[in-house]
Amino acid sequence: MRTARSKGIRERRVIVRHGLRSALTPVVTQFGIDLGQLIGGVVVIETVFSLPGLGKTAVTAINQQDLPVIIGIVLFASVAVVIANLLVDVAYAVLDPRVRLH
Template identity: 55%
Template sequence: QTDQPVTFLLKDRAPATLSIAFGASILWLLIGLSSGIVSALRRATWIDKFSQGTALAGASLQIYFVGLVLQFILVDKLGWLSSPGYVSPNDYPMEWAQGMILPWITLGFLLSAIYARLTRAGMIEVMSEDYIRTARAKGLSTRRVNFKHVLRAAITPIITVFGLDLGALLGGAVITEYVFNIPGLGKLATEAVSNVDLPVIVGTVMVAAVFIVIANIVVDLVYMVLDPKVRLA
């Protein structure tokens, strides 16, 4: 229980969750798409096998295990990173970035595995379509075919999953915030449940729902840009 208004608590905790979500989402999208594209274009080579093996490992591991191991190695043993935590980026931008690096790396590695596998499977499926063979027969360059036609068609399900993951993460990354001791919405929600603080529970659920709705709206808008059929509909 707390004497502070619910809106104050939500505004106080939301920036930490937003910092985790947006930084990690950029990282996992870049790693996942790059790895998946390379695997699809270098299918059945050692690069593909290495990428798929890494993706399988990432999909199999849990965030609390990877987070604790990385923290032990990179912070405690090697001293390459400072201890994870959250400070306001407006007041201490460098300390904010240093405190967020480890959560970003952990989430980026684990979630990029899903996107790497989705990208690879989608591109391989699209590359076998008739219109792709027609484009190659017309003399279009390999780069143009792969990135303008193949990737553009294969990226639709990836955008869907990205919207769902980002919306869920914006609602509160509970395990991430506990592992790295970051005071975000997920940690606030679990504290409220432990204290049976109903107003805070309702507030965090509503904020999570709003974030998920916004993420889905953004996904629909991106669909309109990428797919002319959706735009016409």
């Protein structure tokens, strides 16, 4: 950032291009981690507040030992986490020029 400022680049561009892009990497990482926790937390929230949804369906399927529904819910949650991690990896490549997709 110091070099960019010394070249005479506007302050706004220095902050956005050099500072913000580097600072967003941990935010994007935390987003990927939070998505998995959100899917896990939906089971607790829907059970506690008696809300209909995927979490309540999962608890009901586990109590009734409904294996196809359990497998479907676990598969859906797994795919959601994998897609979120893929999006995080693509966001890394967009934000940080040192990261390259092969």
